[in-house]
Amino acid sequence: MREFTMKDAYSFDADDAGLDVSYNAMFEAYRRIFARCGVPTVPVQADSGAIGGKGSQEFIFLTNIGEDTIILCDTCTYAANQEKAEFVRPTAIPGAPAPIEEVATPGVTSIEALTEFLGIEARQTAKAVFFMAKQNATGESFPVFAVVRGDLDVNEVKLANALGGVELRPMVDSEVAAYGIVAGYASPVGLRDDVRVVADLSLNDAPNLVAGANKPGFHVRNVNLGRDWTPAVTGDIASAQAGHGCARCAAEGRDGHLRAERGIEMGHVFRLDYTYTNKMNVAVQDANGGQLTPTMGCYGIGVGRILSAAVEAHFDDAGIQWPAEIAPYDVHLVGIGLDRDAEAAADAEALYAELTAAGLDVLFDDRDERPGVKFNDADLLGMPVRLTVSSRNTKAGVVETKARAATEAESVARADVLSRVQALRAEAIASCSVEAIERIARAGSAPA
RNA sequence: CGGGGUGUAGCUCAGCUUGGCAGAGCGCUUCGUUCGGGACGAAGAGGUCCGCGGUUCAAAUCCGCGCACCCCGACCA
Incomplete structure (x- = not known):
């Protein structure tokens, strides 16, 4: 169902503790609403995205036809949107930094081809993706060179967040050329100063990677972060995938693994915090007669989707089984x-x-x-x-x-x-x- | 925004290639039989073939324009 009729609700509180009470009450109410409607939903950690604020949770109906990818732990109750999901990166192959060394790789322009050509694993390579970023606040535009280890994928939402809230779009060919990047053989080594390099956490302690040589037909071996290149920003910019370790389990001494499912968003609760009340100069009188800026929560349910999801979840060969x-x-x-x-x-x-x-x-x-x-x-x-x-x-x-x-x-x-x-x-x-x-x-x- | 598809009876669709009386199944109406897991027979009603224009003796069919709906894409070098 493409149509999305929303039930909206907002809360206003005097302080953080009040927002916690309102938010938690709404969160629990939503769990009961979806349950009573017979719609199986999983609460997941979500990216607040364009709405802003201090974190949010989505209620996701898991179904193969869903448009969102949800990461769930098979051991604990951790569940998150793929744009938000934290994970334990597979370990790198250890070793002492070796001298950098150019290698001819004619026609080898993808990670898959590179691993095959050199007989190495994907986690021994560095993958580069380039974007144009636009700072939302200032409108300033600048080039971004994102680097993840070859066994991972860049997550655009995480990357945008790591850059402090920017709008990203892939570079077009003319921009790639203008910034001196050679597609297929791109390298963070020797990149121009005006290109902002962002490194994923997976590059830490991953020595002697194979990266592009930034000239057609060549890669370089034994590239080491810190010695050969230095990112402007290092952060979590890679997508969690099925099979990766669960970060929560790891923190609590367990060995949980993640799986990926498709899902449809049924509802979303946000801690908006002071994002909008500050922006709009909202003020109310406090208990002492002074001025107070309230903190907000925002809560929505996709009403129309409840009906279709309920039917999707409850039927047999003969027809519907209404909750x-x-x-x-x-x-x-x-x-x-x-x-x-x-x-x-x-x-x-x-x-x-x-x-x-x-x-x-x-x-x-x-x-x-x-x-x-x-x-x-x-x-x-x-x-x-x-x-x-x-x-x-x-x-x-x-x-x-x-x-x-x-x-x-x-x-x-x-x-x-x-x-x-x-x-x-x-x-x-x-x-x-x-x-x-x-x-x-x-x-x-x-x-x- | 780009690409593809569809539009014909209440519903699902055939017919379009190769122009020649508007079709099927289901549903509906009437009558009879039947009556505990989608009955059967007989008769019957039902159409702006999405719209406008063009070609032609003749257009659902060919051509042009328009409208509506559906699917895919608009991320990973």
């Missing part, structure tokens, strides 16, 4: 052959009235259709509970009861139908606890 809290009706009452049996018809009408009086929403199928058509429609529409009234059942003094998810129907004495329906409803609601839903969510992607 109880958001089902259009609580009960699907199927009448069989009512036009040919006045007694059964009266029974169905009475049951409809009884359930409605008890506060249940009832969809009453009194069409003159064959039973098979009605049962199939009931499965397709997917209300949580199906009741069947027919002359056979009425004569026996029972009503057939079936939860949508159940495989078998049960005959319930007419007098006990209401309490049985209420019990099934209570069960269905209980199955959507925060714990249950988030366990389902983390278990993996729903089918596309």
Whole structure:
């Protein structure tokens, strides 16, 4: 669903402690909302991006058709957007710095080709990517030369953050040439001073790498950071990938590994901090009559996506299985052959009235259709509970009861139908606890 | 913004290459039979072939312009 109708909410507090209370209350409320809607979401650390502020968390519905890449730990509960995910970099091959040495590599312009040509591993190379950056605040534009170890990929969002909030775009060929960079053989060694070099953490303690020679057809061996080149900025600018170590687990002495999943953003909560209240000079009176700038939180839910995600997460071959809290009706009452049996018809009408009086929403199928058509429609529409009234059942003094998810129907004495329906409803609601839903969510992607 | 595709009955679509009476399945209406997991027979209704213009004896079909919707791309040298 491309359309994105947002439910928005904002909080204003006098101080950081107040924001913490508001933010946490909203965060917990969101977990309960998604759970009750039966939408399996995982709370993940997110990049605040263009919105700004001091950190945010997204509620992600994991599904193969998702547009976002989410990194999850298989051991602890760490989960983060790929633009945010911290990870433990695979170790480099140790060694004493050796003399730099040029090597001819005709036609070898990619990391893959380079490792094959020289018979080395990707982590023994340095990969360079170049961008034009525009400082958001000043509008100043400058070239950026990002370097990561060859086994990793540059993450643009992380790179932009490492540069203090800039807008990045890939260099066009003319710019590449203008800054004296040779694409395919680019090197941080001997680069012009006006190009800002940013190094990933993976380059620390990674000796004797192979990098470009900055002339066509040649690379150089034994490039060492610090000796041969010095970055202007060093930071986390590489994407976490499946198989990498979990940073949280490492910090706590465990050995967790990350996996990657696709997901759709269902909601997002931000600590906006003073970003906007400062910018807009918001001031309120404090308890002592003085002026106070409030701190903000911002909270959104993609309302329309809840419906499609709920269905995506709850269906079978026969149709939808609505989570109880958001089902259009609580009960699907199927009448069989009512036009040919006045007694059964009266029974169905009475049951409809009884359930409605008890506060249940009832969809009453009194069409003159064959039973098979009605049962199939009931499965397709997917209300949580199906009741069947027919002359056979009425004569026996029972009503057939079936939860949508159940495989078998049960005959319930007419007098006990209401309490049985209420019990099934209570069960269905209980199955959507925060714990249950988030366990389902983390278990993996729903089918596309 | 770039590339590709689609537009025909209520719905899903064929027909377009090679111009010649507007089609199918499902759904709908009526009648009869049937009646606990998508019944059967018979009869029937239903169209601005996205719009405008052009070519032609003749256009759903060919040509031009326009509109709408869908998919892919617009990151990793």
